Amino acid sequence: MKELIASILSAAVARAHASGKLNSASVTVTIEAPKDPAHGDAASNVALTMARGEGKPPRAIATVIKDHLATPPEIAEVSIAGPGFINFRMAPEYWHGELRRAAADGACFVRPQIGHGKSVQVEFLSANPTGPLTVGHGRNAVLGDTLARLFEATGYRVTREYYFNDGGRQMKLLGASVRVRYLQELGREAELPEDGYQGEYIREIAKSLIERHRDSLAETTDLEVFRTAAVDAIMTEIRKTCDGLGVRFDNFTNERDLMTPQAAETRSRVDAVLEQLRQHDLLADYDGATWLRGEPLGLPKDAVLVRSGPDREPTYRTPDIAYHIDKLKRGFDLIIDVFGADHIAEHQQVIAALKALGYDVATIRAIIYQFVTLTRAGEKVKMSTRKATYVTLDELVEEVGKDVVRFFFLFRKHDSHLDFDLDLAKRQAPENPVFYVQYAHARLASVFREAEKAGLVLPVETLAANPQAVDLTRLSAEEIELAKRAIGLSEVVAGAVESLEPHRIPFYLLDMAGEFHRYYNKAANRIINPDDPGLSQARLFLAKVMRDSIAGGLELLGVSAPDRM
RNA sequence: GCGCCCGUAGCUCAACUGGACAGAGCAUCAGACUUCGGAUCUGAGGGUUGGGGGUUCAAAUCCCUCCGGGCGCGCCA
Numbered sequence: 001m002k003e004l005i006a007s008i009l010s011a012a013v014a015r016a017h018a019s020g021k022l023n024s025a026s027v028t029v030t031i032e033a034p035k036d037p038a039h040g041d042a043a044s045n046v047a048l049t050m051a052r053g054e055g056k057p058p059r060a061i062a063t064v065i066k067d068h069l070a071t072p073p074e075i076a077e078v079s080i081a082g083p084g085f086i087n088f089r090m091a092p093e094y095w096h097g098e099l100r101r102a103a104a105d106g107a108c109f110v111r112p113q114i115g116h117g118k119s120v121q122v123e124f125l126s127a128n129p130t131g132p133l134t135v136g137h138g139r140n141a142v143l144g145d146t147l148a149r150l151f152e153a154t155g156y157r158v159t160r161e162y163y164f165n166d167g168g169r170q171m172k173l174l175g176a177s178v179r180v181r182y183l184q185e186l187g188r189e190a191e192l193p194e195d196g197y198q199g200e201y202i203r204e205i206a207k208s209l210i211e212r213h214r215d216s217l218a219e220t221t222d223l224e225v226f227r228t229a230a231v232d233a234i235m236t237e238i239r240k241t242c243d244g245l246g247v248r249f250d251n252f253t254n255e256r257d258l259m260t261p262q263a264a265e266t267r268s269r270v271d272a273v274l275e276q277l278r279q280h281d282l283l284a285d286y287d288g289a290t291w292l293r294g295e296p297l298g299l300p301k302d303a304v305l306v307r308s309g310p311d312r313e314p315t316y317r318t319p320d321i322a323y324h325i326d327k328l329k330r331g332f333d334l335i336i337d338v339f340g341a342d343h344i345a346e347h348q349q350v351i352a353a354l355k356a357l358g359y360d361v362a363t364i365r366a367i368i369y370q371f372v373t374l375t376r377a378g379e380k381v382k383m384s385t386r387k388a389t390y391v392t393l394d395e396l397v398e399e400v401g402k403d404v405v406r407f408f409f410l411f412r413k414h415d416s417h418l419d420f421d422l423d424l425a426k427r428q429a430p431e432n433p434v435f436y437v438q439y440a441h442a443r444l445a446s447v448f449r450e451a452e453k454a455g456l457v458l459p460v461e462t463l464a465a466n467p468q469a470v471d472l473t474r475l476s477a478e479e480i481e482l483a484k485r486a487i488g489l490s491e492v493v494a495g496a497v498e499s500l501e502p503h504r505i506p507f508y509l510l511d512m513a514g515e516f517h518r519y520y521n522k523a524a525n526r527i528i529n530p531d532d533p534g535l536s537q538a539r540l541f542l543a544k545v546m547r548d549s550i551a552g553g554l555e556l557l558g559v560s561a562p563d564r565m
Numbered sequence: 566g567c568g569c570c571c572g573u574a575g576c577u578c579a580a581c582u583g584g585a586c587a588g589a590g591c592a593u594c595a596g597a598c599u600u601c602g603g604a605u606c607u608g609a610g611g612g613u614u615g616g617g618g619g620u621u622c623a624a625a626u627c628c629c630u631c632c633g634g635g636c637g638c639g640c641c642a
Binding site for chain 1: 569579585588590592600606623635638
């Protein structure tokens with residue numbers, strides 16, 4: 001539709017120019033969907049943008065363009081409105097055609113194929129295995145997973161990747177904490193290190209070690225067995241939590257592999273990066289450490305890449321640079337990094353370093369989300385990781401269910417704070433947007449059950465062969481509006497993918513559900529009408545597309561579309 | 566102090582990337598059930614988009630500047 005209108009507008013401008021009515025021979029035309037349906041199905045602001053160059057009022061230019069338009073039959077009406085918009089209204093027949101096409105596609109029409117096989121890597125969650133996933137991790141997991149789903153659905157080749165570190169300083173601390181709990185369980189004197197992990201899960205891991213090894217580890221000073229046990233147990237839990245949320249990964253990349261030479265390598269990739277940075281004069285050595293120089297990168301401060309001390313351990317930052325080089329070398333068309341606002345500074349450092357090393361970072365796009373708070377009974381729930389008073393993601397899913405967790409995490413723009421209202425989340429009432437949307441789907445499903453009972457079966461199978469089997473001219477203007485809404489999801493999905501803004505979909509579904517409920521509630525709109533099978537079939541046809549649209553949209557979000565609730 | 570994000574109805578948030586009179590839900594008030602599932606619907610009130618300047622035919626959106634909030638500014642990740 002937009003392409004069609006844009007082309008006839010361009011042609012009109014060219015024609016007006018040829019007849020001497022306009023100075024410009026060509027102009028870039030943008031078409032948008034008006035907010036207000038009274039303004040038609042599409043609008044163009046060409047006349048407004050041309051006003052300056054033409055030296056004429058926008059409405060006068062709009063009139064000239066309109067007079068030179070060659071309007072095809074799909075377009076029912078062209079009008080000039082407001083400051084000089086040119087509005088277009090499509091003919092009902094056009095929408096009948098669109099509706100037929102959507103019905104033939106089933107739920108596929110909500111999946112516009114815009115990826116053309118391009119490759120995308122989505123790196124998300126990337127939580128180190130130091131403890132159970134928290135509510136904050138949940139936003140990351142759902143956001144990343146949904147972006148991946150959207151890319152997959154729109155024709156991209158997607159790699160979902162989890163980057164983590166099971167070695168290093170924090171992991172030693174984790175191992176030490178498990179060892180202390182292990183000794184304590186055996187009744188021996190032991191005390192947690194100062195920054196040790198206090199969570200109850202550490203004790204659980206210690207107990208499982210006692211089950212397997214009795215007291216045979218009591219004299220071991222090597223922390224490795226404790227660390228490994230902890231990492232295995234926690235990683236298993238993280239995977240379980242993700243499963244419960246419908247979140248999955250293709251790759252788990254371990255930071256340690258970047259720090260140790262792999263098969264054909266003579267040195268680790270981290271060492272290679274340090275060498276490269278040194279060649280570009282981006283390193284500085286002082287205070288016994290090796291620093292990434294801030295000044296040549298336009299960063300406010302130097303940042304430590306290799307710690308001082310006998311071990312000369314790299315900081316997290318160094319392998320992260322190596323990891324991003326690795327990602328770039330793998331040749332993805334698009335690389336998405338999903339992370340919380342607290343990691344912005346690090347990401348800037350990584351990107352700046354990559355740029356300075358001559359890499360093209362244009363394919364990397366960061367999606368940075370703000371923090372999550374929980375509200376219960378009108379009060380903020382206090383959460384502290386250190387004290388282990390946080391609410392785990394498992395607890396949240398347990399309390400409100402997968403569908404609600406996913407929908408709520410997506411029901412906000414990512415750079416906006418997210419206040420998760422537990423009371424609202426648990427309410428099975430219209431004010432809960434998840435149930436409102438799901439209920440619309442259940443109602444539609446119920447209509448089809450009733451239709452079957454009434455012997456009114458929609459001949460969907462034969463429609464492809466005989467598209468005129470259902471007379472869509474029976475649909476009212478209100479019903480055509482509903483059809484536009486259902487079909488329009490396709491464009492919203494495309495926009496959500498291009499802008500990396502999945503939240504647009506749940507908002508759109510909520511609007512669609514509302515329109516449907518309002519329509520459904522009017523007695524005159526009864527879909528099943530035994531006295532008028534023709535009308536019933538036309539309405540069932542529309543109902544099918546609405547149902548496919550809602551189900552297809554929810555599926556993209558990883559939220560179920562129940563037939564009964 | 567410096568960097569990034571945010572400030573929109575009493576509350577929680579949208580606004581298709583600069584378009585038409587800024588929209589939803591909750592809350593408040595007033596209504597609709599012999600239902601293809603009322604887990605629904607109808608109506609009302611509620612705004613100088615934090616303040617001030619600028620750019621533009623057009624600003625919640627872009628620029629500057631104040632005010633207020635969040636996050637970061639670790640040899641933690």
